[in-house]
Amino acid sequence: MKHSFMAPFEAVNDFTGMRVISDWELGGSAVAHRGFVRLTAEKQSQKGWIANRNSFEGGEWSLAMELRATGESQACRESSAALPPRCHAASRPPAAGERLQLGFIAAAHTSSPLAHPAPTLPSDLPPSARLTCTASAELSLPCGGRLGIFFDTFQNVDQQHHHKHPYIYAMVNDGTQHYAKQILPGAHDNSGCSFDFRYNEARQDVSVLNHTRVHVTYSASQRRLNLRLQQTSVGHDGEWYQCLEAKDVELPSSGYFAISSATGDLVDNHDIMHFVVRGTEGVDNDHQAWLDQQKALAAMQQSELDLRPAEAVQRDYARALAAHTASLKALSASVDKLQQQMEFQLASIQAGVAIARTTVDDKANELREVKERVEKESSSAKVISELKKDAADEMKQMKTEFKEALKSGGGMSTLSFYFLLLLIVALGGVGYNRYRKIMKSHLL
Template sequence: MVAIKFVARFQSVEMLRVLLILVALWLHCNHADQMEEFLKKEFSLMKPYAGLSSRSSNWDILGNTVLTTQSLRLTPEKQSKLGAVWNRVPCNVKDWELQVHFKIHGEAKTFMNGDGMAIWYTKDRMKKGPVFGSKDMFVGLGVFLDTYPNEDKQDELLSKRFTPRTERVFPYISAMINNGSLSYDHDNDGRPSELAGCSASIRNVKHDTFLVIRYVKSRLTIMMDIEGKNEWKDCVDVAGVRLPQGFYFGVSALTGDLSDIHELISLKFYELTVERTRTLKEVEEPEENVEVTEPSVDNWTPPGKKVKPEPLDGLTVFLVAFFTLMTITGIAVAGILLCEKWEKRKESKRHFY
């Protein structure tokens, strides 16, 4: 009887312990990495755009940009136009989110329009160039809204709306991290240096189109709301992205032989406060506390770029040399034995005849 009571009590204690563990796990999952967001007006741009480009403003406009009551029209529907808007304040926020309200439209038929627009977080600002209106070989992050497939030159491929090798449907949104050593490849729509991307119907839609870029704990996430459903859909999600602080935000657009109207309606920048739960590995190797001085992505190499092999240590060199020598010796001994066996067989045949 005593034994039965003891077992029953033991089982109840174990059940209580399991229940407490489950509750602790639930609390951890619901409270770990919780975020709060705070709108930062110095990095935001919203209607009525009061005092834009004045001395008291945090923003400068560039090129063919025209301020209207409803938007900043970066380019008109004319060929060879360029426009941009750049923030004057370097961003020293560690974790952030940028919500972009934009509109791309025009009278031209599909694939008779171009070229697209870009959202930037870069070391340099107010630099005209061929990459959607801004400079090539930039340092930082570029998010490209590409509306024309340059790689598709044939009518058959244009009618299918995808590139022959990767079947990327256009318009196409992509991200690129650059330390100043990579050039954006227009002929291949930036594919050689693309970090990640997705197809998105963002041109000539009747409802509002939004893009959100989030950078939290060295993770770059890009989502879009382009269907008028007030729902974010994933586009890019890459961990191990290292972006320095102190860079500038900007938006640019470009037309070439083809044209479109590219409009920026608003930018809303949020500072995110993240509750960082640290694992044992993170405590032993606190990478997040190391200052980032150059944009990079962990374990990623642009296609076509050769990676230099790491030099072998002394022990590895010794083992490779040892086993190579043993292999050569074994092959030589086997060859000698085969030769001797062959000679003996020949001798035996001579004696037989």
């Protein structure tokens, strides 16, 4: 399995916290999630790749890959003011479209696609240059790229094509040529195929569970490269679609597998869930062997089912249906219980809010009454203070007049004394009545 990977990806780098895949290197915008590897997200001008650290030895091999290309945009046509900026192609280089590439990098140039280049290569070539140029589809000699299978979703407006997109095609390099964009890919017979592997939001079968299976085989003895495809979405019969069969293909006996992706103005999510490589030495027809194995497994399962008596089959179906019905009822009951709990909690919260609001209103009224009472008591205290002051003034004046009367009369008879005492009592009664009236008007 050192040349393969498949979900789930559980290993995590303790230092970075990112998921890692044994024997594989991720770079650029590529990120490993638990269920898939996302090479490029739905964002413009991204490049991501994943490459195997171990070279594959042998001229006969077969690989199976499961990819998922999803996005919101339905299609991009010629640029116009009515289209969103992501679909405009006039302002970008002609080869800056969106594609995913499966590449086979020759091992003769380096001990690893991530190692430093050999001395014969340019000295300024960085360690990751081979994979970087793989991501940009430059199958030139410094990259060591010998085979590139392109999954192209974008139709450049400055090129003419004899096919419709999405389009899948293969390019082979003998190690001496630089990559040149195919002006007319599909003009030659059997150079590729149109296959709608892209799931946009407008498709009725768009789902995270739907993806495309890719099966590629190469035989050095027959010098033949074969590519076929299969969709897993509902509505497809599951049969394999023969995309291309190229002859006279000569690839090195050892090399590294790498997958890369690039986005331009058209953006998509490019995910890889499954990538398995195996040798096919001694296998006459890997395609047919794989298909026969699948059919044999399905037939065996069907025969095992048919060997049972009809009563047993009916009984098993009834049991399964009853168990399924019971599960649905239990789930429905759980949902109802959860709904009732939520409604109960919501009602309790609403009641608590109402009670709190009433309590706050009552406290506010009590504070208002206390404030008014304090204001009234303050006013009454002021009146009492004024009455005390008036009474003190009256007593002072009476003492003064009494002293003056004693001085002027040379003495006081008993009658005059009683008359003065009666006057004092009368004045005190008048003051007391006035005080009661004031207290009644302010306190009652």
